[in-house]
Amino acid sequence: MGAHAQPLDVLPETEAVHWRPRVDATRLRRVGSLWTLTTVAHVVPFVGAAALLMVLQPLALPVAIACLAHAWVIPELYAQRGANVLRPRGRAADEPERRSVGLLGDLVGHDARELHARTGLVLEPGRLGPWIVGEAGAVLLHGRRLRKVFCYCIKVDARAIAATGGAQPLPSGDRIAHLLLALRADEQGFATVANLTFAGARWRLRRRMPATARRAVDAALCGLDNASRVAS
Amino acid sequence: MSKLIRMDHTGHSTVAEWTFKDPAAVEAAVQSFRAELERGYLAMVSTGPGHAEQVRELPVDADLVILRLPISGG
Numbered sequence: 001m002g003a004h005a006q007p008l009d010v011l012p013e014t015e016a017v018h019w020r021p022r023v024d025a026t027r028l029r030r031v032g033s034l035w036t037l038t039t040v041a042h043v044v045p046f047v048g049a050a051a052l053l054m055v056l057q058p059l060a061l062p063v064a065i066a067c068l069a070h071a072w073v074i075p076e077l078y079a080q081r082g083a084n085v086l087r088p089r090g091r092a093a094d095e096p097e098r099r100s101v102g103l104l105g106d107l108v109g110h111d112a113r114e115l116h117a118r119t120g121l122v123l124e125p126g127r128l129g130p131w132i133v134g135e136a137g138a139v140l141l142h143g144r145r146l147r148k149v150f151c152y153c154i155k156v157d158a159r160a161i162a163a164t165g166g167a168q169p170l171p172s173g174d175r176i177a178h179l180l181l182a183l184r185a186d187e188q189g190f191a192t193v194a195n196l197t198f199a200g201a202r203w204r205l206r207r208r209m210p211a212t213a214r215r216a217v218d219a220a221l222c223g224l225d226n227a228s229r230v231a232s
Numbered sequence: 233m234s235k236l237i238r239m240d241h242t243g244h245s246t247v248a249e250w251t252f253k254d255p256a257a258v259e260a261a262v263q264s265f266r267a268e269l270e271r272g273y274l275a276m277v278s279t280g281p282g283h284a285e286q287v288r289e290l291p292v293d294a295d296l297v298i299l300r301l302p303i304s305g306g
Contacts, residue, residue: 012274012286013302085306092241099243106296109281125282136306153306160301164271168241177239178300181276184284195305 011182011189013157023191025128028140032148035199039075046071075204082151082198083208085137086216088120092171100173107177115219119212122176123219126187130220132213133183135175140191141202141220149205152194154179234292236261238268238299247299250292258292265290265297273299 014022021027050067053060091097105113108122116122122133129142136155142148156170156178170178183190198205206214236248247268248261269275269288276284277294290297 013304016304096241096243100239103237103239103244103298107278154303155306156300157302157304160272164273164301170239170241171243174239174243177298178303181284181298181300182303184278184282185276185286193303193305 009186011186011193013182013193014186014189017193020192023128023188025142028128028142028148028150028191031196032143032150032199039078039200042074043071046074075200076208078198079200079204079208082139082149082200082205083210083213085151085153085197086121086132086134086139086209086213087136088172089135089175090169092169096171097173100171100175100177102173104173104177104180107180111219115216116176119216120172121213121216122180123216123223124180124183125223126183128187128191130223131183131187132216132220133176133179134213135172137197138179138183138190138194139205139217141217146221147202149198149200149202150191150196151198151205152191153197154190154194234261234295234297236265236268236290236297236299238273239301244298252292261292262290268299272301274302275299 014020046067050064050071053064053067092100101116104116104122108116108124112122112124120134124131124133126140129140129146132139132141137151137153140150140152142150156175161170179190182193202217206217209217234250235246236250237244238247248257248264250257250261252258265275275287275290276298277287277291278296279285287297
């Protein structure tokens, strides 16, 4: 009889992405810088081209405007991709939804329960920063004053659902609870397994988020302010 | 009363319930636990606010053991 728990520190799912370096604060900084550089590399050539066109030939104004539009649209598309990780997915029937939300409520505290009722998202503190966990992804707020965001696409493996004989999708609360438990067990492993869809300034993501998700970001910042107040 | 639950399309299902004082119930829970792990589920126990651990053997002293499916990048 197995009377003793055998804790496992590392998410077993990391084996499936063994080639990825384990995410830590240093790696987040490096990845964040790389995304900033990529954004600059997208924006600067188009802005430069627009400026050059106007200097060389003012009649090329429409082309210059098109260049500026590209410089604006491309970073916005990336930010939108990041915001999409928190979008709600399809709903199951009422009873499974109610049961799953009940279980999720048992896993989190009162404030997180209340936030979930308002936004459908769960705010979870972590060592790397606060996480906003949705049904098919999570956003990590990181850095000084939480000004950087890292958006991760991660969800219950569809192959695993099929392998266990399940044909129907999980209700929303269970989808979040799966991610939450994995995050709590191994935060770095969670970030390693997940696919990064966007990294950048918080304000860039916030603009592309639905109002409900913005409330979750505000709650994270409110938590930061409270922590600062307690510390001082 | 301790519970082993599985997150599934119904919200969650209770796979086993046991108490320390009932060795037969504990043994049945252990068997169910192993069967679920063989099906591909991963077992988690909460270890305080914001913390969880994955376990390979049923922690019979835990109040709640949750079975979850593996996750992957989307």
